[in-house]
Amino acid sequence: MTRIPFTALPAVAFGALAAIAPQTFAHACQGHDTPGACHYAQQAATGIGVAMLAIGVIALFARPAMRAGLNAAAAVIALLLIAVPTVLIGVCPGAMMHCRMVMLPTLIVVGALAAICCLIAAWADLRADRADRARTALAAA
């Protein structure tokens, strides 16, 4: 029976959430005459989410060592998800604007949780890889 590599799931789950949230409940402000910063932050966040989701799906079929690397990459991308609405692009300045009230905190929370979970998953993958190597060495001896 094939075991599901649980360490790939954080990237899949948070990647899907980061891709879907900005296009649904955590959307940018609506009704601007011209697209504002929050619109571009929304589009960038969706792209980053899709990339993280793709990394997670690839990790489902990878060996532990490679999965550790993919999870580390997903953690870095999660930090990028936080940087997009805070530093790189930004959102509208008004405290009561939907993008600042909902989209910004949602992306920060998803990014922070994704970074923490992916780093823990990478650490677990490295341990699994070391155990695999030890077993292989023992069998060879």
Added chain:
Amino acid sequence: MPHITLARLPLENLRRRPLRTAMLIVVVTMLTVAVYGGALLAANLGDGIDSMSERMGADLMVTPQNTGTQAEALLTGSSSGTFYFTNDIAALVSKADGVARATAQTYIASLSADCCDGKVQIIGFDPSTDFVIEPWIVSQYDGALATGEAIAGSGINVSADGTIRLYGHEFPVVAQLAATGTGLDNAVFVDSSTVPQVIGYSAEVGHAAIPAAYADKAVSAVLVKVADGYDAHKVADNIAAASGLDGLGYVYPGGLTATTRAGLDTIVSYAAAFLAVFWTMGLIVLVAVFTSATNERKREFAAYRIMGATRGTLVSLVVRESAAIGLAGGLAGVTLASLAILPFSTLIASRLQLPYLQTGALRVAAMMLLALAFAVATGVLACLASAVRLSAPETYLTLREGE
């Protein structure tokens, strides 16, 4: 085989039973989320009410007929509105017995349309008579507010060039105030001499806030400070008699604050009772798991004793295992609750429709530490029964039963 020291033994034991450890951590995490999250929300609501009390400088608010509810909603920040008298109400109110000070204010709600940066409450006040807004503004802006200038609440979207667009006109914003957790955060304050300008601009964009005929004399409310020894309700009767107007609306800001605080206290007490029950249930689950696990580990503890471990060593081992679970669950709980509450404070405030002010960083840090201590204490408390059994003199014989 790695060398395991006595110091590392508790963590190695926890790692050896990953599922049990994970489930116990989940229980402590849930307890911490409930306790820390509940305490943080209660603190923020408490700060919001305190801030609201500080901002209510008047004992009585006289409003037009049937606008009392609208005025209350404006004070608590649940909605904005436009209402006004068509007579010289301020002069009539000032004549009444028991009125120490009286000042007129004009409320205009801007539009959430292309003409405006957003729907905000515009408050026109008279600095020469004001005793409600001026003392608060002076603490943050010491200049005089000129005609055509505005002071913005903390939630107002001020553009990069320091202006706000209302009814198609850019008003220069001379200062932005600190957050209060009340509706005043979404208000723009202007001198009463600016009000006719605002009304004029609103007419120009086809959304006249107040008819042009009343532009110079429109007053939404008269705020009253009652004289010493007078009751606000009695003064309200005097105002009705002096003005000859029967249908005036009266709002008592002090009573409004007290009502809001009483309602909040009721909610908090119910929530505290629920949390106490929840915590007791969680503790019972933890005690059951620890007791069962200790029972299952009789052989293991007997082996430690044979290797020379004292009863104190065994108790210390169990206590450190549970403390580690408490710490891990506490860290996870504090992190999750903080991520769910702190970044979303503006959203929570707007949804609650109650005065809500994010408490200071130092207090939040102190609450985090307390929550961690609480989680560790819960873990240790849960293993006390097992520890007492292990420390009993006949423990060795009990443990031998497992052999």
